[in-house]
Amino acid sequence: MVKKIREIARKLLEEGKVDVVLGYEKGTEPLSERPFVARTVEEVERLTYSPFAIQNLATYLPRFNNNKVAILARGCTTRAINVLISEGQIERDKIYVIGIPCNGVIKTRELRESIGEEIEDVSIQNGEIVIKTTTEEKKVKFEDWLNISCKYCEYPNPLFYDVLVGEEVKPRGGGYPDVEDYEKLDEDKRWEIFEAEMSKCVRCYACRQSCPMCYCEHCFVDSTEPRWVEPGFDKTDLESWHLIRVLHMAGRCVDCGTCELVCPEGVKLLFLTRKVARDLKRDFDYVSGLNPEKPPFFGEFRYDDKGDFIL
Amino acid sequence: MADYEPKILTILCNWCSYAGADLAGTSRIQYPSNIRVVRVPCSGRVNPQFIVKALRDGVDAVWISGCHPGDCHYITGNYFARRRFYVLKDLLEYVGLEKGRIHFSWVSASEGKRFADIATLVTEEVKKLGPRKKFVKRR
Numbered sequence A: 001m002v003k004k005i006r007e008i009a010r011k012l013l014e015e016g017k018v019d020v021v022l023g024y025e026k027g028t029e030p031l032s033e034r035p036f037v038a039r040t041v042e043e044v045e046r047l048t049y050s051p052f053a054i055q056n057l058a059t060y061l062p063r064f065n066n067n068k069v070a071i072l073a074r075g076c077t078t079r080a081i082n083v084l085i086s087e088g089q090i091e092r093d094k095i096y097v098i099g100i101p102c103n104g105v106i107k108t109r110e111l112r113e114s115i116g117e118e119i120e121d122v123s124i125q126n127g128e129i130v131i132k133t134t135t136e137e138k139k140v141k142f143e144d145w146l147n148i149s150c151k152y153c154e155y156p157n158p159l160f161y162d163v164l165v166g167e168e169v170k171p172r173g174g175g176y177p178d179v180e181d182y183e184k185l186d187e188d189k190r191w192e193i194f195e196a197e198m199s200k201c202v203r204c205y206a207c208r209q210s211c212p213m214c215y216c217e218h219c220f221v222d223s224t225e226p227r228w229v230e231p232g233f234d235k236t237d238l239e240s241w242h243l244i245r246v247l248h249m250a251g252r253c254v255d256c257g258t259c260e261l262v263c264p265e266g267v268k269l270l271f272l273t274r275k276v277a278r279d280l281k282r283d284f285d286y287v288s289g290l291n292p293e294k295p296p297f298f299g300e301f302r303y304d305d306k307g308d309f310i311l
Numbered sequence B: 001m002a003d004y005e006p007k008i009l010t011i012l013c014n015w016c017s018y019a020g021a022d023l024a025g026t027s028r029i030q031y032p033s034n035i036r037v038v039r040v041p042c043s044g045r046v047n048p049q050f051i052v053k054a055l056r057d058g059v060d061a062v063w064i065s066g067c068h069p070g071d072c073h074y075i076t077g078n079y080f081a082r083r084r085f086y087v088l089k090d091l092l093e094y095v096g097l098e099k100g101r102i103h104f105s106w107v108s109a110s111e112g113k114r115f116a117d118i119a120t121l122v123t124e125e126v127k128k129l130g131p132r133k134k135f136v137k138r139r
């Protein structure tokens, strides 16, 4: 797969069809693959791909609006591209999509922490992640370390592409059992868990920086007038930051999981975004990023929208 | 608890619900003084962030009211609002905030009585919940 990706990238750059290729390169340690922008044929050799490449690359597209860009895109990347098109941030015909049918990405930070010692090498074999540390070789099940969004992903295949690398995969099956489980807890328990999660947040904003939908030049959380969120670490401010962020994601979040995967503090975020996604699907028949022509969820309404909660 | 007098931020659209409140006033219909009214042009002007911020800033509850569907002065403002309120309300309840801290209603300019009734209902419900223990800023 990596060979094919490099081949395609090299050809595109050589022929001048694109200025840059958005992809991934090896990170500084095993189990990490970070975004990489290949601008020359030589740089193509640095491109790689594996389920440890957690970042949704659509995040970088608006920054390359003056370039012709090729992008490695999984199902959720193409959905993010659709949302960005529908919001007028990018144009489809300036983007060359190298589609990647996706087997899901791994919770790399969590996995690394569970290993607890220095990792020398990692590989994936027969549904297992094989991790060589300085002292031993450990095997864990691939499926056990899947990003929660990937576990229930309905659209693992790119919705559109200019070239496809590999064979289309079968979705694992959709649904929101995680959200349903949370709903079953009683009210006070839910609040307790919510507070505990949000309290871990150190306001580094990695979740925002990594999110393809967070392209705002001026984020509400930085606003001083009005001051939606005060500086500091009062629980209510951390909670306000996340509640409002999730509101901004309604009908836009494509459930790629990048925000939660990049969080250095392990704050759970997907139980919030996925809750809204579930509601929109169940109650409004709306799934974000399926159609670039469709207005954003909050930019339209239906006369028969749910209203029984209003007196 | 008996003398607990909650503050309820009440956001009313100018054309229907605010006029409804006015009518309740001029008709001398009594309603609880716990509601603190902010007038906005339309319920569509209400950003859900207002509600989050008001709660964080310490009000006991929030009540938003606009024109009945089909009656919005700006034709469709309340339809857009309805979606936003739905998402917000469900999200806040999902994370465990008590039901009954946010309320929505449609009240027309001619419904002075209805305005007072809902003001009473909302106030009673919030009084039953008592002072807020969740989402309270440490000062």
Ligand code: SF4
Pocket (backbone or CB within 6 Å): A200, A201, A202, A203, A204, A205, A206, A207, A208, A259, A262, A263, A264, A265, A266, A267
């Ligand atoms: S990445 Fe994690 S710690 Fe950083 S702002 Fe987001 S939730 Fe908070």
Ligand code: SF4
Pocket (backbone or CB within 6 Å): A056, A210, A211, A212, A213, A214, A249, A252, A253, A254, A255, A256, A257, A258, A259, A260, A273
């Ligand atoms: S909020 Fe998280 S899951 Fe949703 S699009 Fe942004 S990064 Fe992806």
Ligand code: SF4
Pocket (backbone or CB within 6 Å): A208, A213, A214, A215, A216, A218, A219, A220, A221, A244, A245, A248
């Ligand atoms: S959290 Fe909201 S305001 Fe901030 S960057 Fe994301 S979408 Fe924009």
Ligand code: FES
Pocket (backbone or CB within 6 Å): B013, B014, B015, B016, B017, B041, B042, B043, B044, B066, B067, B071, B072, B073, B074, B075, B077, B078
């Ligand atoms: S003017 Fe009353 S809801 Fe729009």
